[in-house]
Amino acid sequence: MRFQLTDDQRALRDGVRDLLAGRFDRDALRTAVDTPGHLDRALWRALGDAGFFALCLPEADGGVGLGLPEAVLVFEEAGRVLLPGPLVATHLAAGTVPGAATGERVVTAPAGELLPWRDASDVVQGDATGAVPLASVDPLTPLHKLPGPHAPRSPEAVLLTAAEQLGSAARTCELAVRYAGEREQFGQPIGAFQAVKHLCAQMLVRAELARAAVYAAAVTADPVEIAAAELLADEAAVRNARDCVQVHGGMGFTWEADVHLHLKRSWVRAGTGRTARETEEELAAAL
Amino acid sequence: MDLTYTDEEEEFRARLREWLASVLPGLPPKPSPNDWPGRRAYDLGWQRRLYDAGYAGLHWPADAGGRGATPTQHLIFLEETEKAGAPYVGANFVGLLHAGPTIAAEGTPQQRARWLPPVLRGDEVWCQGFSEPDAGSDLAALRTRATRDGDHYVVSGSKIWTSHAEVADWCELLVRTDPSAPKHRGISWLAMPMDAPGITVRPLRTLAGSAEFAEMFLDDVRVPVANRVGEENDGWRVTMVTLSFERGTAFVGEVVACRRVLGELAAQARKNGRWDDAVLRRRLGRLNAEFRALWRLTQWNVSEAMGVPPARAESRTRGKAGGVPGIGGSVFKLRYSHARQELFDAAAEVLGVAGALDTDHEWTLDRLSSLSYTIAAGTSQIQHNIVAERILGLPKDRPTGLRKDLQKGGR
Ligand SMILES: Cc1cc2nc3c(=O)[nH]c(=O)nc-3n(C[C@H](O)[C@H](O)[C@H](O)COP(=O)(O)OP(=O)(O)OC[C@H]3O[C@@H](n4cnc5c(N)ncnc54)[C@H](O)[C@@H]3O)c2cc1C
Numbered sequence: 001m002r003f004q005l006t007d008d009q010r011a012l013r014d015g016v017r018d019l020l021a022g023r024f025d026r027d028a029l030r031t032a033v034d035t036p037g038h039l040d041r042a043l044w045r046a047l048g049d050a051g052f053f054a055l056c057l058p059e060a061d062g063g064v065g066l067g068l069p070e071a072v073l074v075f076e077e078a079g080r081v082l083l084p085g086p087l088v089a090t091h092l093a094a095g096t097v098p099g100a101a102t103g104e105r106v107v108t109a110p111a112g113e114l115l116p117w118r119d120a121s122d123v124v125q126g127d128a129t130g131a132v133p134l135a136s137v138d139p140l141t142p143l144h145k146l147p148g149p150h151a152p153r154s155p156e157a158v159l160l161t162a163a164e165q166l167g168s169a170a171r172t173c174e175l176a177v178r179y180a181g182e183r184e185q186f187g188q189p190i191g192a193f194q195a196v197k198h199l200c201a202q203m204l205v206r207a208e209l210a211r212a213a214v215y216a217a218a219v220t221a222d223p224v225e226i227a228a229a230e231l232l233a234d235e236a237a238v239r240n241a242r243d244c245v246q247v248h249g250g251m252g253f254t255w256e257a258d259v260h261l262h263l264k265r266s267w268v269r270a271g272t273g274r275t276a277r278e279t280e281e282e283l284a285a286a287l
Numbered sequence: 288m289d290l291t292y293t294d295e296e297e298e299f300r301a302r303l304r305e306w307l308a309s310v311l312p313g314l315p316p317k318p319s320p321n322d323w324p325g326r327r328a329y330d331l332g333w334q335r336r337l338y339d340a341g342y343a344g345l346h347w348p349a350d351a352g353g354r355g356a357t358p359t360q361h362l363i364f365l366e367e368t369e370k371a372g373a374p375y376v377g378a379n380f381v382g383l384l385h386a387g388p389t390i391a392a393e394g395t396p397q398q399r400a401r402w403l404p405p406v407l408r409g410d411e412v413w414c415q416g417f418s419e420p421d422a423g424s425d426l427a428a429l430r431t432r433a434t435r436d437g438d439h440y441v442v443s444g445s446k447i448w449t450s451h452a453e454v455a456d457w458c459e460l461l462v463r464t465d466p467s468a469p470k471h472r473g474i475s476w477l478a479m480p481m482d483a484p485g486i487t488v489r490p491l492r493t494l495a496g497s498a499e500f501a502e503m504f505l506d507d508v509r510v511p512v513a514n515r516v517g518e519e520n521d522g523w524r525v526t527m528v529t530l531s532f533e534r535g536t537a538f539v540g541e542v543v544a545c546r547r548v549l550g551e552l553a554a555q556a557r558k559n560g561r562w563d564d565a566v567l568r569r570r571l572g573r574l575n576a577e578f579r580a581l582w583r584l585t586q587w588n589v590s591e592a593m594g595v596p597p598a599r600a601e602s603r604t605r606g607k608a609g610g611v612p613g614i615g616g617s618v619f620k621l622r623y624s625h626a627r628q629e630l631f632d633a634a635a636e637v638l639g640v641a642g643a644l645d646t647d648h649e650w651t652l653d654r655l656s657s658l659s660y661t662i663a664a665g666t667s668q669i670q671h672n673i674v675a676e677r678i679l680g681l682p683k684d685r686p687t688g689l690r691k692d693l694q695k696g697g698r
Contacts, residue, residue, distance in 0.1 A: 002593070003589075004591060197676070200675050202671070218288070279572070283571075283572035283573065287549060287552075287575055
């Protein structure tokens with residue numbers, strides 16, 4: 001038992017972090033916010049070139065041949081920077097839809113009662129009949145609403161979404177800590193005040209617990225562990241974003257701060273899986 | 288990331304299981320909570336069995352009388368003993384889980400030879416004399432004085448919340464050896480024999496009804512200078528070592544116990560019809576996620592304690608050299624202590640009104656005692672400070688400057 005990242009896993013994570021810092025920095029994020037519904041195809045292909053979508057495809061099929069734990073690390077990084085697009089669906093389509101693995105084609109799929117990125121995608125995997133557009137709360141995720149009963153998402157889709165939530169939770173914790181160290185009131189950094197300090201500590205604790213759950217689920221691929229990961233990662237992302245807004249005060253309530261983008265995306269992600277109620281029921285049934 | 292155990296580790300687990308299955312049925316019945324001599328005898332008896340079977344001090348270094356087992360083996364030990372329902376460490380808590388490890392890390396060879404073997408053999412019980420009536424969270428404000436008199440310290444003052452004081456042979460005692468130094472600098476860590484003249488122990492009744500801890504009055508108690516662990520006035524540093532053991536590793540086994548209880552709650556609820564309550568059911572589902580993740584976090588922390596070169600540090604929670612756990616323990620303790628309280632609140636719901644109010648029921652007693660987990664070993668508020676300042680690097684509060692500013696009118 002050695003529940004720690006291996007050297008290769010660390011290198012992979014750092015590599016993806018560097019790639020995203022170069023290809024999707026804060027300017028790119030704000031540009032994306034200002035051009036709703038538009039998917040940056042050049043970025044998508046760059047991700048494809050870097051192996052983002054082919055990560056879990058066997059080497060014999062031209063993929064990187066890695067597993068779920070590696071995919072989780074990569075999607076965590078995507079979540080940190082709020083990388084837009086139907087990333088999970090395209091990743092999971094890499095073996096079945098030609099061009100998905102290389103980033104030439106963008107693939108989306110229904111997720112619960114929602115269908116993200118329909119208009120900007122080349123392929124919809126699954127039944128999208130009757131989909132009607134929805135004014136999405138997240139400026140970075142255009143949504144359609146689907147009628148009727150919906151098929152459950154695959155365990156991989158649920159887990160990779162949880163990994164994105166984890167990345168977002170860790171990031172909003174960092175943003176809060178940074179702001180708390182810089183912003184001064186009453187003659188000292190606000191991070192010296194316990195009320196603020198304790199919010200930040202709670203954010204870290206939430207993110208660390210979610211991390212343990214998400215990584216373990218990636219290693220075991222056990223459905224109950226995946227359910228636990230989903231529940232805790234959703235909670236960490238949503239609540240950390242909320243607390244991060246609070247730590248930023250009035251600034252946190254502006255469009256200018258990135259925090260609201262994390263909050264809105266975390267709501268969208270939480271809404272694309274099972275409801276918390278369904279997940280809790282599954283976890284109860286497993287007792 | 289690897290969650291599988293090696294063949295060697297699985298063999299260790301299998302042997303341990305076999306041994307547990309052979310000894311547990313023959314164990315005498317548990318003494319009642321307030322039968323202190325009975326509890327002492329019971330807990331020491333169990334420790335002696337562990338010792339004879341080669342399971343005592345599993346995680347201690349070999350040169351401290353331990354088995355030098357890997358942290359993973361220790362984890363397996365905690366998992367299997369809890370699963371099998373073996374006795375809890377009980378009165379041996381302080382000796383085995385923090386005084387002992389502190390002496391192993393900081394003591395001289397003579398001190399290790401004197402104090403460690405009796406802890407492992409189950410011959411001696413330790414207690415912890417840190418807190419004082421006016422120095423709880425602000426532990427470094429302690430005032431118990433120790434004055435040098437030849438090769439002895441003469442100790443006077445009082446301690447409070449001293450668990451197991453009534454049955455202890457030794458006390459890890461914090462004293463002030465230099466009253467003129469800044470408060471963190473004038474402290475020393477002593478091993479005080481509990482049969483020394485001048486010690487009065489007055490039991491305190493807890494809200495759970497038992498006399499779990501005590502007040503301790505020290506009146507010119509003579510403690511040999513040779514009983515000081517670490518340098519004179521360097522006791523705060525030694526204390527930090529003790530506390531990191533207390534928070535870092537001492538609660539690990541309990542997570543397994545909580546998972547067992549959670550399974551029992553579900554079984555009970557299915558039997559008595561409470562399972563039909565969707566709100567309760569979902570609450571148990573959420574606790575399932577919580578305790579699974581806490582167990583995974585434990586495995587993460589243990590793996591981390593096995594040493595990752597600092598240059599490749601994952602986070603700043605890792606342990607120091609020498610097997611001293613890192614402050615990741617504070618992250619764990621925060622979430623665990625609250626989850627434990629929620630668990631036994633849920634147990635009360637499963638039991639229904641009459642059951643939940645019946646102190647003959649083990650779960651009711653556990654529910655009461657769960658209230659101590661967010662207080663003992665440093666309150667949740669203090670743990671939040673530690674996480675924020677030592678892990679996240681947020682600045683320390685400067686109350687004087689703040690007060691001055693508030694006087695000026697604030698906003
Ligand atoms: C069951 C149990 C067993 C114990 N066993 C032992 C033992 O064996 N040996 C021993 O030495 N001690 C023991 N303790 C003592 C324990 O460590 C202290 O109770 C604890 O550290 C809190 O100190 P206090 O009780 O003086 O509370 P206080 O420090 O008076 O705290 C009161 C309240 O104020 C809050 N507070 C205090 N300071 C701050 C701050 N800076 N910021 C924010 N909030 C703050 C606290 O969080 C708490 O809510 C035990 C306690 C319990 C409950």
